[in-house]
Amino acid sequence: MTEAPREGHHAAHTWQEARSRAFEVAAPIPPGPVPISSAIGRTLASDVLAVQDMPHYASSAMDGWAVNGSGPWILSEPGQRLAPHQASPIVTGGLIPPGAKAVLRSESGDITTDDDGLPILALGGRAKPGEPRNGQHIRRAGEEATEGEVLLKAGTVLNPAHIALAALAGLDHLNVLGKPLVRFLLTGSEVVVHGVPGPGQVRDTFGPQLGSVVELLGGIAGERLRVGDSYEEWLAAFQDTDFQDTEPLPGGPDVEAEPPADVVITTGGTGRSGTDHFRKAVAELGGELLIDGIAMRPGHPAVLAELPDGRFVLGLPGNPLAAMMALFTVGGPLLAALGHGKLEDVAEVPCGAMIDADPGRTRLMPFRLMYGLASPAQHAGPGMMRGLAAADGVMVVPPHGVQMGELVPAFALPWGKPLPAPKPADDKPRKAPARPAKKAPAGPVDWSALDA
Ligand SMILES: Nc1nc2c(c(=O)[nH]1)N[C@H]1C(S)=C(S)[C@@H](COP(=O)(O)OP(=O)(O)OC[C@H]3O[C@@H](n4cnc5c(N)ncnc54)[C@H](O)[C@@H]3O)O[C@H]1N2
Numbered sequence: 252m253t254e255a256p257r258e259g260h261h262a263a264h265t266w267q268e269a270r271s272r273a274f275e276v277a278a279p280i281p282p283g284p285v286p287i288s289s290a291i292g293r294t295l296a297s298d299v300l301a302v303q304d305m306p307h308y309a310s311s312a313m314d315g316w317a318v319n320g321s322g323p324w325i326l327s328e329p330g331q332r333l334a335p336h337q338a339s340p341i342v343t344g345g346l347i348p349p350g351a352k353a354v355l356r357s358e359s360g361d362i363t364t365d366d367d368g369l370p371i372l373a374l375g376g377r378a379k380p381g382e383p384r385n386g387q388h389i390r391r392a393g394e395e396a397t398e399g400e401v402l403l404k405a406g407t408v409l410n411p412a413h414i415a416l417a418a419l420a421g422l423d424h425l426n427v428l429g430k431p432l433v434r435f436l437l438t439g440s441e442v443v444v445h446g447v448p449g450p451g452q453v454r455d456t457f458g459p460q461l462g463s464v465v466e467l468l469g470g471i472a473g474e475r476l477r478v479g480d481s482y483e484e485w486l487a488a489f490q491d492t493d494f495q496d497t498e499p500l501p502g503g504p505d506v507e508a509e510p511p512a513d514v515v516i517t518t519g520g521t522g523r524s525g526t527d528h529f530r531k532a533v534a535e536l537g538g539e540l541l542i543d544g545i546a547m548r549p550g551h552p553a554v555l556a557e558l559p560d561g562r563f564v565l566g567l568p569g570n571p572l573a574a575m576m577a578l579f580t581v582g583g584p585l586l587a588a589l590g591h592g593k594l595e596d597v598a599e600v601p602c603g604a605m606i607d608a609d610p611g612r613t614r615l616m617p618f619r620l621m622y623g624l625a626s627p628a629q630h631a632g633p634g635m636m637r638g639l640a641a642a643d644g645v646m647v648v649p650p651h652g653v654q655m656g657e658l659v660p661a662f663a664l665p666w667g668k669p670l671p672a673p674k675p676a677d678d679k680p681r682k683a684p685a686r687p688a689k690k691a692p693a694g695p696v697d698w699s700a701l702d703a
């Protein structure tokens with residue numbers, strides 16, 4: 252359901268509708284193999300079994316000699332079958348030769364000569380009583396796992412130790428749940444990527460952080476491409492399923508060629524001016540607009556489309572705060588759906604200010620928690636970042652506004668702490684707000700003086 256179009260406005264989804272739609276239009280990406288070096292943080296789709304005994308051969312746990320029987324031992328060449336009273340040199344990890352019954356540590360033996368002047372190995376002064384015991388310092392085959400044993404269970408979220416275990420088991424790939432690969436198309440010829448921008452220029456706020464936010468929202472940050480304001484550049488970039496990274500991310504995917512993206516996120520160009528080409532490019536490629544504007548502020552021009560090749564294209568408005576709100580509203584649910592996640596519940600926080608009505612529009616307001624109340628941030632205009640940079644979360648203020656102390660829907664920031672659960676009604680302070688709501692401060696509260 253969409254709102255009735257207002258004069259001068261196209262039909263827009265409500266904030267709640269946009270979230271649900273972004274989640275519902277996408278299906279989980281099927282499981283598949285990934286190289287083990289890229290698998291940290293991924294979720295195993297199937298059990299990992301030992302393909303052979305681990306370790307798969309008996310080896311020495313010490314530098315010394317493989318020995319058969321009691322000493323003194325006649326030395327033979329490494330690797331050859333040992334008869335009783337024979338020994339051969341061995342290093343830690345070395346293959347135990349046939350016939351060997353134990354390993355004598357180098358500290359416990361001395362090379363001497365027998366009566367005929369031939370080299371022999373004898374127990375040395377630092378040998379412990381009883382050395383070498385049968386099997387001593389031999390790592391038996393299969394002592395960590397036997398062939399076919401489950402090493403890691405399906406559903407495990409892989410950490411570095413899991414990856415090392417998979418490598419130890421001789422695996423190159425792991426079968427993991429799908430996770431969306433996201434590419435970035437950053438537009439705007441006024442955007443500069445280094446230094447202090449001059450008049451008419453803006454410094455790019457997206458390149459340095461968007462990939463990290465996407466990763467926090469459950470995506471894999473892929474390549475970035477910058478384009479100017481011409482339609483031809485836009486169209487070519489939309490068509491390009493294999494675009495070359497203009498600035499490879501440090502620590503980003505090191506595969507030679509990335510697979511096709513599941514999602515392309517664009518920044519800027521969601522408006523309807525001559526340099527805003529999102530809708531035209533989607534239409535020319537035969538794509539479908541799934542969300543075309545959201546009745547929210549900031550971020551109302553956000554667009555979500557699906558191209559015939561199955562890629563989703565999320566158009567974030569150029570204004571930095573508007574883009575983040577659109578990313579949280581649409582990108583979060585979309586990436587969750589593609590990545591086998593769930594649509595996060597919206598939390599609630601008690602509001603620390605009275606916020607007037609703004610008919611027909613949900614307002615997304617960064618807030619900071621002050622004494623358990625959510626105080627709207629200053630400096631939260633669509634092009635500003637100070638408010639969000641200091642915020643604990645974002646309030647979802649309904650069109651009819653909110654009273655001081657009233658619970659208001661809210662969500663935490665992907666990089667922040669979860670929001671505290673509001674106190675149950677009967678646990679609320681006995682005294683209701685001391686003053687009538689109309690005397691409460693309206694709009695943003697200046698808490699910058701409290702900053703450390
Ligand atoms: N006549 C109307 N004009 C505008 C409307 C409207 O409804 N009618 N909506 C406004 C709103 S709200 C937004 S949000 C923006 C959306 O603009 P676009 O998505 O088309 O983005 P641009 O026009 O390309 O840029 C907007 C703004 O953002 C700056 N920008 C772009 N890229 C970056 C970047 N990488 N880093 C920092 N800032 C960036 C750009 O310089 C512009 O200042 O449209 C309004 N206009």
Ligand code: MOO
Nearest residue numbers: 549550551573633
């Ligand atoms: O989407 Mo816009 O933010 O309201 O500037």
